[in-house]
Amino acid sequence: MASQSEGVSRSATATLFDLRSVIALLFVVYGAVLTIRGAAFSSPAEIEKAGGFNINLWTGIVMLLVAAFFVTWVLLRPPVVAAPADAGTVDEGAADGGKRLDKA
Numbered sequence: 001m002a003s004q005s006e007g008v009s010r011s012a013t014a015t016l017f018d019l020r021s022v023i024a025l026l027f028v029v030y031g032a033v034l035t036i037r038g039a040a041f042s043s044p045a046e047i048e049k050a051g052g053f054n055i056n057l058w059t060g061i062v063m064l065l066v067a068a069f070f071v072t073w074v075l076l077r078p079p080v081v082a083a084p085a086d087a088g089t090v091d092e093g094a095a096d097g098g099k100r101l102d103k104a
Contacts, residue, residue, distance in 0.1 A: 011079075011081050014081045015074060015078055018074060018078075020070050020074045021071075021074055024067045024071045024074070027064070027067035027070065028063075028064065028067040030060075030063055031060045031062075031063030031066075033060070034056045034059050034063060035056075035057060035061055035063075037056045037060070038054050038055070038056030038057025038060055039057055042056060042057065
């Protein structure tokens with residue numbers, strides 16, 4: 001497990017609203033609908049129209065696998081949220097000493 005450095009935290013809210021989590025949720029919903037539709041409600045005429053291929057079933061299964069990939073990605077590489085910097089601290093690496101120099 002990666003250790004948390006100073007000023008960096010992992011938040012459950014950040015993980016929940018991470019774009020990968022939202023995409024995974026969408027793939028799960030649509031994948032489940034297509035898988036159920038393909039497994040339970042496909043007629044032989046629909047399968048024949050698709051060239052003998054149950055397109056709803058297989059597309060749903062692939063979408064569920066993609067969702068599993070996104071969930072695994074979020075779990076293995078969770079989002080890291082940087083803590084807000086204090087107003088009194090100055091970036092020591094800045095050439096201007098942390099002051100903004102606007103040239104007009």
